[in-house]
Amino acid sequence: MGFNRKDLLGIRDLEKSEIEYILELALSLKEINARSIKKVPTLRGKTVVHLFYEPSTRTRTSFDIAAKRLSADTYSITGSTSSMVKGETLLDTLKNLEAMQVDVFVVRHSASGAPQMLAKHTPSSVINAGDGMHEHPSQALLDMLTIQEHKKRLDGLNVVIVGDIFHSRVARSNIWGLRKMGSRVTLCAPATLIPPHIEDMGAEVCNRLEDCLPDADVVMVLRLQKERQQQMLLPSLREYSTYYGINPARLKKAKPDVMIMHPGPINRGVEISPEVADGPYSVILDQVTNGVAVRMALLYLLAQR
Amino acid sequence: MGFNRKDLLGIRDLEKSEIEYILELALSLKEINARSIKKVPTLRGKTVVHLFYEPSTRTRTSFDIAAKRLSADTYSITGSTSSMVKGETLLDTLKNLEAMQVDVFVVRHSASGAPQMLAKHTPSSVINAGDGMHEHPSQALLDMLTIQEHKKRLDGLNVVIVGDIFHSRVARSNIWGLRKMGSRVTLCAPATLIPPHIEDMGAEVCNRLEDCLPDADVVMVLRLQKERQQQMLLPSLREYSTYYGINPARLKKAKPDVMIMHPGPINRGVEISPEVADGPYSVILDQVTNGVAVRMALLYLLAQR
Amino acid sequence: MGFNRKDLLGIRDLEKSEIEYILELALSLKEINARSIKKVPTLRGKTVVHLFYEPSTRTRTSFDIAAKRLSADTYSITGSTSSMVKGETLLDTLKNLEAMQVDVFVVRHSASGAPQMLAKHTPSSVINAGDGMHEHPSQALLDMLTIQEHKKRLDGLNVVIVGDIFHSRVARSNIWGLRKMGSRVTLCAPATLIPPHIEDMGAEVCNRLEDCLPDADVVMVLRLQKERQQQMLLPSLREYSTYYGINPARLKKAKPDVMIMHPGPINRGVEISPEVADGPYSVILDQVTNGVAVRMALLYLLAQR
Numbered sequence: 008m009g010f011n012r013k014d015l016l017g018i019r020d021l022e023k024s025e026i027e028y029i030l031e032l033a034l035s036l037k038e039i040n041a042r043s044i045k046k047v048p049t050l051r052g053k054t055v056v057h058l059f060y061e062p063s064t065r066t067r068t069s070f071d072i073a074a075k076r077l078s079a080d081t082y083s084i085t086g087s088t089s090s091m092v093k094g095e096t097l098l099d100t101l102k103n104l105e106a107m108q109v110d111v112f113v114v115r116h117s118a119s120g121a122p123q124m125l126a127k128h129t130p131s132s133v134i135n136a137g138d139g140m141h142e143h144p145s146q147a148l149l150d151m152l153t154i155q156e157h158k159k160r161l162d163g164l165n166v167v168i169v170g171d172i173f174h175s176r177v178a179r180s181n182i183w184g185l186r187k188m189g190s191r192v193t194l195c196a197p198a199t200l201i202p203p204h205i206e207d208m209g210a211e212v213c214n215r216l217e218d219c220l221p222d223a224d225v226v227m228v229l230r231l232q233k234e235r236q237q238q239m240l241l242p243s244l245r246e247y248s249t250y251y252g253i254n255p256a257r258l259k260k261a262k263p264d265v266m267i268m269h270p271g272p273i274n275r276g277v278e279i280s281p282e283v284a285d286g287p288y289s290v291i292l293d294q295v296t297n298g299v300a301v302r303m304a305l306l307y308l309l310a311q312r
Numbered sequence: 313m314g315f316n317r318k319d320l321l322g323i324r325d326l327e328k329s330e331i332e333y334i335l336e337l338a339l340s341l342k343e344i345n346a347r348s349i350k351k352v353p354t355l356r357g358k359t360v361v362h363l364f365y366e367p368s369t370r371t372r373t374s375f376d377i378a379a380k381r382l383s384a385d386t387y388s389i390t391g392s393t394s395s396m397v398k399g400e401t402l403l404d405t406l407k408n409l410e411a412m413q414v415d416v417f418v419v420r421h422s423a424s425g426a427p428q429m430l431a432k433h434t435p436s437s438v439i440n441a442g443d444g445m446h447e448h449p450s451q452a453l454l455d456m457l458t459i460q461e462h463k464k465r466l467d468g469l470n471v472v473i474v475g476d477i478f479h480s481r482v483a484r485s486n487i488w489g490l491r492k493m494g495s496r497v498t499l500c501a502p503a504t505l506i507p508p509h510i511e512d513m514g515a516e517v518c519n520r521l522e523d524c525l526p527d528a529d530v531v532m533v534l535r536l537q538k539e540r541q542q543q544m545l546l547p548s549l550r551e552y553s554t555y556y557g558i559n560p561a562r563l564k565k566a567k568p569d570v571m572i573m574h575p576g577p578i579n580r581g582v583e584i585s586p587e588v589a590d591g592p593y594s595v596i597l598d599q600v601t602n603g604v605a606v607r608m609a610l611l612y613l614l615a616q617r
Numbered sequence: 618m619g620f621n622r623k624d625l626l627g628i629r630d631l632e633k634s635e636i637e638y639i640l641e642l643a644l645s646l647k648e649i650n651a652r653s654i655k656k657v658p659t660l661r662g663k664t665v666v667h668l669f670y671e672p673s674t675r676t677r678t679s680f681d682i683a684a685k686r687l688s689a690d691t692y693s694i695t696g697s698t699s700s701m702v703k704g705e706t707l708l709d710t711l712k713n714l715e716a717m718q719v720d721v722f723v724v725r726h727s728a729s730g731a732p733q734m735l736a737k738h739t740p741s742s743v744i745n746a747g748d749g750m751h752e753h754p755s756q757a758l759l760d761m762l763t764i765q766e767h768k769k770r771l772d773g774l775n776v777v778i779v780g781d782i783f784h785s786r787v788a789r790s791n792i793w794g795l796r797k798m799g800s801r802v803t804l805c806a807p808a809t810l811i812p813p814h815i816e817d818m819g820a821e822v823c824n825r826l827e828d829c830l831p832d833a834d835v836v837m838v839l840r841l842q843k844e845r846q847q848q849m850l851l852p853s854l855r856e857y858s859t860y861y862g863i864n865p866a867r868l869k870k871a872k873p874d875v876m877i878m879h880p881g882p883i884n885r886g887v888e889i890s891p892e893v894a895d896g897p898y899s900v901i902l903d904q905v906t907n908g909v910a911v912r913m914a915l916l917y918l919l920a921q922r
Contacts, residue, residue: 040413044357046385052654054682065408068387072359072412075385080656080685082678094843095882103675103881106905107682108650233399271408272400295411345718349662351690370713373692377664377717380690538704576713577705600716 010308014126014133017142018183026184029304030152036307037300039076050079053110053310058101059136060086060116065271065295066136066145070113073302079110079310101125110310114138119176132309140174145305146270147180149298151188153290154225156297157266162189165222167213169195169251170229170278173202173240177270178229182210193219196251199240216251221260227268228253231278244277254280258288266290315613319431319438322447323488331489334609335457341612342605344381355384358415358615363406364441365391365421370576370600371441371450375418378607384415384615406430415615419443424481437614445479451575452485454606456493458599459530462571467494470527472518474500474556475534475583478507478545482575483534487515498524501556504545521556526565532573533558536583549582559585563593571595620918624736624743627752628793636794639914640762646917647910649686660689663720663920668711669746670696670726675881675905676746676755680723683912689720689920711735720920724748729786742919750784755915756880757790759908761798763900764835766907767876772799775832777823779805779861780839780888783812783850787880788839792820803829806861809850826861827870835876838863841888854887864890868898876900 010028018026039047055074057067067083074081084104095103101112111132114122119139126133137143155161166185172178172194185192186209193211194201201212213219220226231247241247253267267279267288275281284291315333323331344352360379362372372388379386389409400408406417416437419427424444431438442448460466471490477483477499490497491514498516499506506517518524525531536552546552558572572584572593580586588594620638628636649657665684667677677693684691694714705713711722721742724732729749736743747753765771776795782788782804795802796819803821804811811822823829830836841857851857863877877889877898885891893899 042357045359045413046357052652052656052686054655064389064405068389068409069412071387072385076357080682082681084674084678094884096885099881099883099885100674102902103905104678106902107679107909108655108906271404273404274399275401275404292407292411295408296413299412347662350664350718351662369694369710373694373714374717376692377690381662576709578709579704580706580709597712597716600713601718604717 013130013309013312015144015305015309016123016126016133016135018144018147018180018187019142021187023187026148026151026187029148029301029308030155032307033148033152033297033300033304036303037297039303040296040299046076046078048078049307050074050077050310053079054108055079055081055111055113055306055310056104056109057081057083058104058112058114059083060097060121061137062086063115063137066115069295069298070134070136070302070306073299074306076299077303077306079306097121098125098128101129105129105131111306132312134305134309137176139176140179141176142180143176144180145298145301146177147184148305149294149301150181150227150268150270151184152297152301153268153294154266156293157290158224161185164190164224165193166190166225166227167193167195167219167223168227168229169216169253171200171231171235172196172205172229173200174232174235175229178227179208181227182208186210193223195219197241197247200235216257217260220257221262223261223265225266225268226253226261228279230270230272231274233274248277252278252280253283255282255286258283268294271295318435318614318617320449320610320614321428321431321438321440323449323452323485323492324447326492328492331453331456331492334453334606334613335460337612338453338457338602338605338609341608342602344608345601345604351381351383353383354612355379355382355615358384359413360384360386360416360418360611360615361409361414362386362388363409363417363419364388365402365426366442367391368420368442371420374600374603375439375441375607375611378604379611381604382608382611384611402426403430403433406434410434410436416611437617439610439614442481444481445484446481447485448481449485450603450606450610451482452489453610454599454603455486455532455573455575456489457602457606458573458595459571461598461602462595463529466490469495469529470498471495471530471532472498472500472524472528473532473534474521474558476505476536476540477501477510477534478505479537479540480534483532484513486532487513491515498528500524502546502552505540521562522565525562526567528566528570530571530573531558531566533584535575535577536579538579553582557583557585558588560587560591563588573599576600623919623922625754625915625919626733626736626743626745628754628757628790628797629752631797633797636758636761636797639758639911639918640765642917643758643762643907643910643914646913647907649913650906650909656686656688658688659917660684660687660920663689664718665689665691665721665723665916665920666714666719667691667693668714668722668724669693670707670731671747672696673725673747676725679905679908680744680746680912680916683909684916686909687913687916689916707731708735708738711739715739715741721916742922744915744919747786749786750789751786752790752793753786754790755908755911756787757794758915759904759911760791760837760878760880761794762907762911763878763904764876766903767900768834771795774800774834775803776800776835776837777803777805777829777833778837778839779826779863781810781841781845782806782815782839783810784842784845785839788837789818791837792818796820803833805829807851807857810845826867830867831870831872833871833875835878836863836871837878838889840880840882841884843884858887862888862890863893865892865896868893878904881905
């Protein structure tokens with residue numbers, strides 16, 4: 008039982024029992040954020056470095072809030088910062104910071120596998136905060152925590168993930184996690200946005216939203232990056248929106264207790280309509296709240312080793 | 313009496329008694345900054361987010377110092393940060409951060425009214441740190457605190473504001489504030505830099521500095537943004553400086569106890585000469601010192617609700 | 618004895634006894650970084666501002682970690698920040714921040730002498746974190762601490778500095794420091810990268826690595842900035858690397874206990890080969906670790922005055 012790893016690199020690596028342990032801990036830490044004094048001394052004197060080679064507001068701020076509410080000291084190194092510009096290798100940057108006694112590195116990088124490579128070369132802990140098209144484990148954990156809170160379970164559910172599966176590390180981490188927990192995952196997107204062989208991960212594919220929406224307990228809507236249109240993966244945003252956008256008309260065919268999720272930032276009117284994003288089925292802001300709790304749990308587990 | 317608002321959006325909204333209350337509290341918090349240990353635990357465990365969509369060194373740092381000296385945790389989100397680039401709406405950015413349990417948002421935005429809009433949609437507190445050409449209430453409060461310290465009163469004074477009134481939220485907030493406190497405000501600038509109907513706010517207009525300077529108890533010099541020349545609002549900086557620049561020769565016609573103020577950053581040699589900026593009438597750095605005290609008072613009042 | 622200055626501007630100004638005092642203090646503070654709780658309350662309520670007009674990851678982060686591990690509050694102002702863009706003078710920026718009650722300014726600037734000028738005009742302490750081609754005193758102090766740890770002394774050593782001496786403030790600070798401590802310093806580089814009259818500082822010059830490497834107790838390898846090639850100071854990086862790059866073949870002619878140092882960030886394969894950078898003679902990461910300790914000592918000495 009428990010969680011005895013040095014790093015949190017992906018959901019794929021985790022045992023079901025480890026996921027359960029993290030979620031349970033997150034739930035117990037969550038209430039700190041609801042207090043008037045939202046701070047505990049648990050990680051006082053610990054050093055957390057955010058090493059973000061891709062831009063990010065929400066994930067970095069969420070980790071930063073999580074760290075500071077546990078009283079850790081935090082530092083941010085971003086991709087535009089000088090030593091990268093000066094041509095230092097990623098690993099040299101890490102080793103240098105490590106020599107300043109860092110407990111946890113929170114790493115985001117556009118190259119799939121970068122956090123794994125770093126973790127292998129440092130005794131410090133590494134949390135993958137999103138690597139290329141590979142994994143974004145803290146997102147999947149917060150998604151699972153949110154589903155569990157609303158559905159009281161993580162097994163036996165039908166989860167439909169709609170959108171750009173091809174480029175989505177959020178989708179991949181959720182497929183690994185939800186399959187481990189015993190739920191069914193269906194991926195819905197135009198064929199150009201579904202990666203080949205994705206069924207090998209245990210997910211099913213469905214090209215028409217009409218076919219999979221009625222059975223869904225949970226719909227995860229992915230952000231559609233507008234660049235995809237220029238890359239010829241989509242005929243037009245409008246057509247995408249017509250066939251795959253989640254709007255009130257479409258939700259009429261869904262279960263009455265369907266949950267609508269989105270990892271954010273949302274494109275209102277593209278992949279999700281404002282009525283749905285702000286409506287009664289949406290748990291989008293619950294996801295954000297749970298994000299802080301999950302990241303507190305991860306930092307708690309790793310920084311105290 | 314006291315101050316029981318959720319937000320501080322503008323001076324226009326405030327009662328005279330509220331202004332007095334804030335200034336009194338600021339004065340009592342000010343001495344913390346003069347201590348050897350410049351920190352009190354008052355806002356420990358509170359979360360303050362600086363949401364700055366316009367660049368700013370001094371205002372953001374002043375709020376940040378104020379927050380940390382009260383032991384709050386602070387986070388900065390700036391206009392170039394990723395989720396804005398990704399096309400998220402301003403309100404979605406706010407709602408997301410709010411879901412991470414933010415006590416106070418300190419907001420600067422180039423659009424007049426943006427902080428007001430945000431305040432309406434969040435239970436968190438919002439402090440307007442400057443919105444477009446509308447208001448910059450913490451600046452007016454620190455200006456009033458500085459005048460009160462030097463003149464021992466805020467009523468019955470002649471305050472002359474010189475410079476680009478048209479684009480100045482500092483001028484607008486000061487007009488509201490000083491009129492409420494019972495002082496006379498005269499605006500002095502070339503006609504192109506005076507907004508129409510500004511007299512409706514209770515201020516007087518004077519186009520020649522020679523006419524209003526002799527009676528002034530306080531002269532607030534506004535920063536002249538060099539871009540204004542390109543916008544054809546000014547014939548040349550040199551001509552502006554000749555007619556409206558505050559220099560020692562001009563001050564010979566002023567009262568012997570005249571106060572020279574400037575919200576900064578100053579353009580030495582344009583709207584103010586170095587001799588005046590660094591001279592005995594200048595209280596420019598007192599304003600900066602009082603800025604921290606006023607912002608401590610505002611955060612104290614709002615974060616503890 | 619001890620250290621009773623307001624500022625730390627350069628090694629040139631320091632007495633030998635002051636250097637010894639700082640290194641001794643750094644050594645005693647160093648163990649804080651090895652604790653599980655890496656934090657002491659020594660500088661609680663102190664305000665440290667990083668004023669960095671040149672980009673820097675490692676130096677700024679090192680100072681920031683040093684400050685926070687002593688519990689100071691820190692703020693970063695960088696060259697791209699607004700008030701500089703708005704045309705405020707360097708001194709006005711300093712005076713404004715000083716008015717917010719800053720204990721220590723850590724200043725990096727591309728203009729040689731900038732920190733000295735600022736120090737003269739403020740009662741706050743100023744630490745030079747690198748000014749133009751002039752000095753980088755905290756780097757020389759961490760270099761000396763690292764040499765002392767490995768060689769158990771700082772006198773009677775042969776130190777060879779290899780690389781772009783002309784543009785290097787690191788070289789200059791180390792020459793001042795190592796000469797004061799009683800060691801011999803030899804500078805080795807192509808003639809175009811050796812400044813005229815450098816011998817007046819007490820250093821010797823050697824153009825061929827083969828001539829000075831065999832006697833070296835310590836080799837400090839400087840970063841070669843690739844821009845130098847465009848400035849016609851170097852025929853090609855490859856030629857530089859052939860004649861001055863530190864690689865295993867070359868080290869065969871060195872003493873068996875030679876120390877290889879580098880201030881970083883390193884250009885692998887240019888001035889230093891990966892085998893040497895990661896090899897048994899390299900103390901590059903020890904330098905980084907000692908950097909935090911030295912900066913803790915400096916902040917401790919200056920912030921508590």
